[in-house]
Amino acid sequence: MNNFSTSIWVAGIILIFLMGRGAWRGYKRGPMRQLAGPFALTIGLFIGWTLGKDLGHSLLHGTSFPWLLRGVTGITLLTCFTGLSVYGIISWLGKKPAGADEAESPVMGAMVGCWTGLLYFSVLVIALCSTAAIIGLVSSPKPGAAHWSVAARDELAELPYAGWIKDWSPLPNRQKNQIILLKTIMGDPAAQKRLIAAPEIRALSTHPSLYQALEDKKVRELLNNKDLSGLFENQKVRAVLADEQLQRQAESIDLESVMRRALVPPEKPQK
Numbered sequence: 610m611n612n613f614s615t616s617i618w619v620a621g622i623i624l625i626f627l628m629g630r631g632a633w634r635g636y637k638r639g640p641m642r643q644l645a646g647p648f649a650l651t652i653g654l655f656i657g658w659t660l661g662k663d664l665g666h667s668l669l670h671g672t673s674f675p676w677l678l679r680g681v682t683g684i685t686l687l688t689c690f691t692g693l694s695v696y697g698i699i700s701w702l703g704k705k706p707a708g709a710d711e712a713e714s715p716v717m718g719a720m721v722g723c724w725t726g727l728l729y730f731s732v733l734v735i736a737l738c739s740t741a742a743i744i745g746l747v748s749s750p751k752p753g754a755a756h757w758s759v760a761a762r763d764e765l766a767e768l769p770y771a772g773w774i775k776d777w778s779p780l781p782n783r784q785k786n787q788i789i790l791l792k793t794i795m796g797d798p799a800a801q802k803r804l805i806a807a808p809e810i811r812a813l814s815t816h817p818s819l820y821q822a823l824e825d826k827k828v829r830e831l832l833n834n835k836d837l838s839g840l841f842e843n844q845k846v847r848a849v850l851a852d853e854q855l856q857r858q859a860e861s862i863d864l865e866s867v868m869r870r871a872l873v874p875p876e877k878p879q880k
Contacts, residue, residue, distance in 0.1 A: 616764035628726035635722025636715045641703030643721045653692025661687040675850035742778040747837040790868040804871035818852045
């Protein structure tokens with residue numbers, strides 16, 4: 610392990626800065642106001658994760674926004690709105706009394722500040738690993754330097770007890786497995802033909818948006834190059850992702866099973 614890698618040094622400096630900053634702010638503001646951030650983050654994530662998906666689909670219904678991203682967008686918006694509201698309320702409740710020069714329990718506030726600094730550092734690491742995981746899934750497998758987030762995550766994963774972050778993904782296993790299988794199929798023309806010929810996919814292909822995408826020469830070129838990022842930017846593919854009726858029908862199909870079948874060559878008839 611390279612103990613002196615740039616990513617580890619930067620991570621260490623950021624950790625020390627966040628803990629020091631948190632301790633100073635906690636000393637000046639007191640424990641209650643310093644806890645406003647963690648409380649806001651926790652409550653915002655809980656409410657956003659519980660209600661945000663339905664909110665996103667309701668707000669973006671009938672729009673061209675990709676159907677698969679509507680739930681995530683709703684979760685993000687509701688989490689931010691709830692978290693900021695809770696932060697404002699707790700900060701107001703914990704403000705200094707009129708005429709007071711020092712926060713209540715400044716030493717306890719400093720201790721809480723160190724803990725919140727560590728918490729925010731953990732959130733940054735999770736955000737970095739999430740970005741690296743998504744980029745690793747959708748990027749084209751071309752030779753060259755890895756994205757900075759992927760390189761930084763891999764260096765941090767070499768630290769003791771940190772190997773798990775290399776496998777961390779914000780996506781559910783079902784979606785992650787489908788993307789991995791799709792990339793494998795994209796590099797196998799025979800598997801592509803078997804997938805398109807599958808009864809479940811043939812039923813889906815009757816939808817105009819999917820039919821137009823499958824018949825597009827540029828889309829087929831992106832598929833052959835295993836370029837998922839370019840594929841998601843294609844206008845015809847974006848129309849497929851925004852087609853609510855098609856996406857609901859696709860969600861009812863076990864696509865992972867269909868793609869696994871497409872990767873298995875047919876048995877040769879025995880003579």
